[in-house]
Every structure is written in structure tokens, then in C-alpha cells.
Amino acid sequence: METVCNKLEKCMMEVKVTFTTEEWKNAQEKALEKLAKNVKIDGFRQGKAPMKMVKSRVGKAAILEEATDVVLKKSYAAILLDNNIQPVGQPQVQIDELTEDVLKVTVTAPVAPEVTLGQYKGLEVKKGTVKVTKKEIEAELANYQNQFAELIIKEEGTVENGDTAVIDFEGFKDGVAFEGGKAENHSLEIGSGSFIPGFEEQVIGMKVGEEKEINVTFPEEYQSAELAGQEAVFKVKVHEIKTKVLPDIDDELAKDVNIDGIETLADLETYTKEQIKNKKQT
Template sequence: MQVTETLNEGLKREYAITVTADELDAKVNEKLSEAQPEIEMKGFRKGKVPMALLKKQFGQRILGESMQEAIDGAMNQHFEETGDRPAMQPEVKMTNEDWKEGDDVQVEMKYEKLPDIPEADLSDIKIEKLVAKASDADVDEALSNLAENAQNFEDRKKGTKAKDGDQVVIDFVGKVDGEAFDGGSAEDYPLVLGSNSFIPGFEEQLVGVKEGEEKAVEVSFPEEYGAENLAGKAAVFDVTVKAVKKPVPAEINDELAQKYGAEDLEALKGQIRERLEAEYQGAARQVMKRQVLDALDEKVKFDLPPSLVDAEAKQIAHQIWHEENPEVQGHDHEEIEPTDEQMKLAERRVRLGLLLAEIGQKAEVTVTDAEMTQAIMNQARQYPGQERAFFDFVRQNQQMQQQMRAPIFEDKVIDHIAEQADVTEKEISKEELQKEVEKLDEE
């Protein structure tokens, strides 16, 4: 077997690989010899079938398999000897397309190698760690929001028209073709106008009604309605309005706290403060992460594999195009050419991705099974009732696992860099932190 370099330009490499006919024949004979003891054939005892007959019977079938193994072996040996790490899957093709049995196999291999990444001195990276505390005003604002969500309803003055957001207490009877239908009637039903809990068009027709008023609400059931006997049908609901009530926030007291699972109001305030400061900490971490990435981007420069940059730029351009054209759901559109700005962003992402991977590898950063399980469980909560199915899907999908592992690995490497860096703390307000977060989107 012979491997000859034909191109060495930047990170691009090309090689000509020759697998001789004798090497292939020897590999076929080796495979047949391994299988011979177990082969039975009419007229011969088990394990006694002559090699020549085996070769005639099975040689062609084994030849292709042997050819692939020989080429794979040559490639693996090449990467072990050179230390090259391909940026993407190498491009491999036979160059003697008129090959026939008994000829040498000529193969061309092309790839871009990952660059040698210089050592980065992390100790002189300066990080300003932002710290925001939840003020009493922040806690009170969050409490008010909770009270609003736990709102009660009080009777409006008699004769007041119902507004969007009001609660109307109603009796109703629904009819299709003049006949009442099962499940279409109720008494003393509390309906919040604008909640979209009834058939489309129903609640809108009750805006402006008064206590004691009777109204015929005309609607049509959606075509995809669950009950087939009602789907797409026109209906009339005879409605009697028994009360019109306005929303009022719940009182901020121990009773409200207990509704949210706290022992008393002070305990609820403590929980709110912890939650707010956890949110602030998460936002501050995003600012810190950008500081680290900016510092690394300035500190370390090296050649980038063009194929990785092109792939990243096209992905960025494609994503942005769909954000700007939300009406296009599929991907059967014209090819999106990346802009110069998108190419620069792609170069930054590829450079930092390779650098973080190198730093993490040298620091022996790993993602544990427990961390992966926790990440899968967190994402599974987005699919209520299907958590187990999602969990099993991820466990059986290597690509999905890699997508979930990558950000965990990156965050752990960022933490490792921060431990080596020169870090100073700065206490700021919630508003100042919000401005710093907004800057991240602007850059």
C-alpha cells in the first residue's frame, strides 16, 4: 500500500493511495481462511471446502468489502502517522474508474486539516463580573404581578357594560338547526371576556352586555372541532347575563403567599428575591461569557479551515433569511449567499469553537452522564405528557445528544477560563444590567 502526498497548501491536503492487487488478493484469502472452518458445501465435510472453490463462490462478494477495509486502514494509518485531524469528512474517490479484478486500486483523498492552535495565556484575561441584587422595589413589583395573576372579580355597578377582561356570569343554551345539543348548556358559568376559552367569535359578542340582558350569540364551530357532529356547523347560543364583574388584584397577604405554596408573605418575598437574583446572575453570566469570548478572539489567531467557515456562514445566512421571511416554512428556496459581515461572524464562531475545544481538551473538561441526564430532563419538560418518549428519543439519537452536550461543554470551558482569569466584581442595578444585556444583541 502506498500513500503519496499530491497537495500541501495551507490546511488543504490531497493524497494518492494505491492498494495493490496482491494486497487485495491477500486480504480476500485471509477472510476466506478465517471463514473456511465454518463453511459447509455439498460434497465436502464442514471446514474441508477447498480454498479455490471458496474463492470462486465467495471471492467477488468479499472483494468489495476487502477493498473498503484496505482503504479505511490506509486512511487511519495515515492520520495516526501524521497527527492530522480532518476538519470535515475526507473526500475519497477511486481514480481508475475502469478498474477490473486483478488491477491495483487507485484512490484520491482530499481534506482540510484542523489547524495547530497556539497556547493561550488565560491569566491576563480581565473579566468584570457584574453583580445585581434584587431591591425591595424589584420584589414588590414581582409581588404585584403575582397578585394580578391571582386576581379576583367584583360586581360592577348595576347597568355597567361588560369590557374586555371583565368576567360575565352567564346561563346559556346552544342550538344547531334549532335543536339543543349535548354539552352546549350551562348555568352560572363564569367567563372572562378575552380569555379565548370559548368558540371563536363568542366572547367578542358579549362585550358591551349588561346584567340581566339576554342575547343570541351566533357562531360557527371550527372545521377541525373535536365533535364531528358539530364541526363546521352554525350555532346559536341563547345567553342570559346574570352578573358583570371587574377584575381586581388579589390582596398581598399571607393568603396570597399560600396560593403560591409559601408559608407566609415573608417566605414568598424570600422566594421571589432568590428567583430574581438567579435571573440576574444568569444575565450577568451572559455578559461575562461575551467578555471571555471577545478576549480570546483578540488574543489568539490561526488559520481556519475554509470548509468549516463556509458551512457556518451559510447556516448563519440561512437562519437570518428565514427570520426575515417567516412566511416561508420550507427550505425549497434559492441558495442564500452569505454577506461579508456574515462571513466575519462565521470566522469568529469557528475560531472560538476550535479554541474552546482545544482549551477544554487540555484541561480535561468533560460532560458527565448526570449533567446530560439533567439537560435532557429540563428539555423534556417542554413536552408535557411525552417526557419519557422525548427522553428515549434523545438516548437513541447520537446527533441530538451532541447538540445538547456542546453548550454544556462550552459553559464548563468558560468557567475554567474564568477561574484562570483576572476577575473583579462590580455591583450594579437591575436597570444597568439590562442595558449591558441589550448591548449583546447590538454587537
């Protein structure tokens, strides 16, 4: 894994990551093994079909998506630590290049601003006691838990809030398709707020294979002047529904976080407490 760290404006740090071929291939193998557990193929018990048949059934896009999740979960903490980044908010990950041979991503993280000190010599300041509450530690552990959540294919039912729907969509304004409004096999986490207001809510209740027209109004401040404030119709088809399964907050999660010296939940709690304490003292 190679990383290049850059400082952006407005208290943001950017890390461009290129994974080695070995890391990326291993992640794809693990992703295929993971997906195979949920694939049903006639003539074979679930999870026992030959990998070649499983690969053909789930498709390249699903394998690469799952592999990306696998490799990022493994390397996420190391990327931040190796580049001396202590985020003060949730980092964002953008896929820059994704093929069977190459994975390049950009991690953008909000950090504390640099402060120019004024006159401080000779001043006496009483140092207050920094307290870290159990609730604060639990909140950070919940963040780790969410980072290592697994997406499991939902065999039955409809899209619910919190699910990830794999969809095709195409947007139309006045009956004409507009540029940038089309995608295939796009993974959309319902409730993430990453789409136009009103879009995700209308996907809720859809079934696999169902097609639907979704009516939305673009925000007035939308980046495209041609679409800002305009009504549009999206034709949507659901291919797959995945539900998020959170891991237990235990020793295994502590190991998955992949921080040097962290082997147990107690270790992770101590580390988390110190991180919170350090942030409060800065």
C-alpha cells in the first residue's frame, strides 16, 4: 500500500492510496469466499458451490465492491495512523480507480485547525481535569463497529431504511435524459442522504427486480445551474438488497481495527479513552 498525504483548505487532509497488487488480489479472494456463503446454486448446498460458478453468478462488479470493503476495513486505521492524521469527524472515501488489477482511493478527513498563538509566556493557567465519560468511549466504539459492519444479501423482503440497494437509475427532465443522471449497479445506502432529497425515501419498499419512477426536485443550490430547482423523474430498478449486520463489540473487533498493540477490547477501550483525552487537551 502506497500513500500520498496532502493538506487541503478548510482543515481537511487528503490521502491518496494505491494498494499493491498482492493486497488487492488477496482482498478479491476473501470477497469471493465471503459472497459464496450466501449464494444458492441448484445442485449444491449453500456456500459449497465451486468458486468458478460462484464468481459467474455474483458477477465482477459485486466482487470488486465487496473486495474494496474488505481491503479498506483492514487498512483504514493504518492509513490514518501512518499519515499522522487524527480526524475530528467521519473521513470520506472516494474510489479513484477500480479494476481487477488496480484499486486507488482517496481518503479525505476533517482535522483540527492550526492555531496561531498569541502572547502566552508568563501567563499562569490552572490546568483543569480532563474527564472522559463512558458514553464518549461507547460512541467511539460504535464508530468502529459501524466501520466493520458487513453487508449481507437480503433474500426476501423490501428495501428498508439503513439497507443498501444496488440499483440502475436514469434521470429525465421534461422527458429528456440529462448528463450525469445515469448509473448501473450503483450501491445506495438508504438514509445516507447522498442522493437528491426525496430520492432515497421513495426507494424504500421496493423489491428486487422492481422498476419504479421516482419524482424529485433538485435543490435550489444544486451544482448544475440547469438542474437547480428543477423537477425531474428517475427511472429506477432494484437489482439487489443488502442489509447491514454489525459485529459484536468484543476482542475480535479490537483485532480487526488493526492498531499496533491492540489485541483485546480492553486495549481498545484504553486506547480510545486516551485518544479522546488528547483531543480534549489540545
